[in-house]
Amino acid sequence: MTAQIDIFAAGAQRLQMTESIELTIQSLQAYGSDHDHWGIAWSGGKDSSATLTLIIWLIDTGRIKAPKTLTVFYADTRQELLPLANAASQIMDELQERGIHVEVVTAPMDKRFMVYILGRGVPPPNNNTLRWCTRQIKIDPMEAALEARLAELDGNVLMITGVRQGESAIRDKRIEMSCGKDGAECGQGWYQKVLPEAKGLKGRLSTLAPLLHWRVCHVWEWLKHWAPQAEFGDWSTAMIADAYGGDEAEEINARTGCTGCPLASEDMALDTILRVPYWAYLAPLKRIKPLWRELREPQHRLRKAGIELLKSGKVAANPQRMGPILLESRLMALERLLAIQAEINEAAQCLGRPMVDMINSEEEARIRELIAAETWPNGWDGDEPVATVPLDKVFADGTVQPLLFHEVLLEGDGACG
Ligand code: SF4
Known part of the structure; x- marks a missing residue:
């Protein structure tokens, strides 16, 4: 979508935290106001958690106008790393305290990762032939949940994702689908590309990645030092940053994914x-x-x-x-x-x-x-x-x-x- 183009115009220079937030606000102001209803696709990983908590803070402090409705879709793959699942459950409590509707999205029983492999006998996914997992445990359930939500609403929905590409977003002007690029979360690029084209959602769903230009150090800075402070929302995000190596997060650049992901070269x-x-x-x-x-x-x-x-x-x-x-x-x-x-x-x-x-x-x-x-x-x-x-x-x-x-x-x- 052309929604991202203005962000790219800022050039390839290293963006500072406040500038990154400012660009995020601009993208939300420019494209959010055209949509009465917003959804946020949240995996519990670092990028989408930063996106979620930042947006709620921006709304709470009047920096961006609240949509008519906001639904948070938490993609529970049943494969999340425990510290992240734990943080997600605390953040869900914090969202509910604010009256924000959280929908927990899980694949149907027979499609879940463990049941599909052990019950049905399908071999674990690999990079070459059988990459069934992202669609099955992340995208399809999200599509179904969105379809159900759209049926309850009039008008179009803006789906906000945590897709983040750092400086390459500025350089390349395109969104990668790959699972682990720049430490990104598995599935996020797919949400951005695949969901708007899905049958049943087509024409009524736009996507926006307001943190597309954020570098991983900004994500860490937000999760670890800003979001936990009362003035930024008092969020339980520090443990997400810690789970990814705290101060070393930028160097480690860890990919967020399932426990024991068979596609990652290392754990x-x-x-x-x-x-x-x-x-x-x-x-x-x-x-x-x-x-x-x-x-x-x-x-x-x-x-x-x-x-x-x-x-x-x-x-x-x-x-x-x-x-x-x-x-x-x-x-x-x-x-x-x-x-x-x-x-x-x-x-x-x-x-x-x-x-x-x-x-x-x-x-x-x-x-x-x-x-x-x-x-x-x-x-x-x-x-x-x-x-x-x-x-x-x-x-x-x-x-x-x-x-x-x-x-x-x-x-x-x-x-x-
Ligand atoms: S993190 Fe790995 S196992 Fe999980 S959905 Fe992505 S590719 Fe599949």
């Missing part, structure tokens, strides 16, 4: 959190990322034999692709995750610290139910071979290369005969 955010003595008891969470990696290995997965596909005359780019996770591997992973959760919560109880809620009792029951019912993703029925079983190689063009050791066996038989 940077979690590592930072674990260096804070208060959160050190969460160390067993480090075992999650290797578990996702392990579940992608062939011994835990089925594979299409390829021959059947050939017989049916169908064409596939990879006729022998690896597929879903075996039932027994899913149970193994469930037990390991529950053990991690139990270990942390035992320590939490001893220390009087917050407990983790990775897999709740309803989710555990649903996962077990789906495994017991032998549930497989679409296109799989469970009688495909395990991916470690040697098979004749079937190529996309239909040619077959028989297994080498078949030939060796035949030769061997001949020699003995």
Whole structure:
């Protein structure tokens, strides 16, 4: 949208905090007044938390005009890092004290990250082929919640997101979709790009990223030093900044995402959190990322034999692709995750610290139910071979290369005969 263009005109020079806030005010004044209703997409991460608390403060102090209605949509993926989930719940209380409507947006049970992997057997997402998670646990539920809200309102809605690109926003004049650029939050770019085009929202929803030009040090400064002060709103944001390394936040530039995100090359955010003595008891969470990696290995997965596909005359780019996770591997992973959760919560109880809620009792029951019912993703029925079983190689063009050791066996038989 052209909404952002004036901001870019400020040039690529390093912007100071107050100037950053001033540009934010200008963008909200310019585009907010055209919309009676505002929504704020809030993930609980640093960028969207800074956006949310700053906007409420600007409204409370009369720096920007309040819209007719304001709805905060908190995207609860059930995968949030505990310090962030904890901060989010305090900020939600603070919003409700101000009479602000907060809608908690969660994916339906069978689409949740853990249930989808362990119950349905879909392999954990990776960077190459299966990047299903952002849409499924963040975008689709947000779309559904917005659609429901739009049905209650007349007129258009301005959806405010925490998309932030720092100086590159000024340089590039475009919004990246990528998950971890400049330490941005996973999903935020998608909210900005995908939501306005979504069926059911099209034409009635505009998006604005009023912190697009903020550098990460400004975000930290706001969360840690400004927002917690009474004159800026008395928000519980300091723990978000601390979770991302406090004073070192700028250098660490940690990406905000799910606990044990299989797509991140390192557990940077979690590592930072674990260096804070208060959160050190969460160390067993480090075992999650290797578990996702392990579940992608062939011994835990089925594979299409390829021959059947050939017989049916169908064409596939990879006729022998690896597929879903075996039932027994899913149970193994469930037990390991529950053990991690139990270990942390035992320590939490001893220390009087917050407990983790990775897999709740309803989710555990649903996962077990789906495994017991032998549930497989679409296109799989469970009688495909395990991916470690040697098979004749079937190529996309239909040619077959028989297994080498078949030939060796035949030769061997001949020699003995
Ligand atoms: S943070 Fe990682 S696991 Fe979570 S939605 Fe984004 S890419 Fe997927």
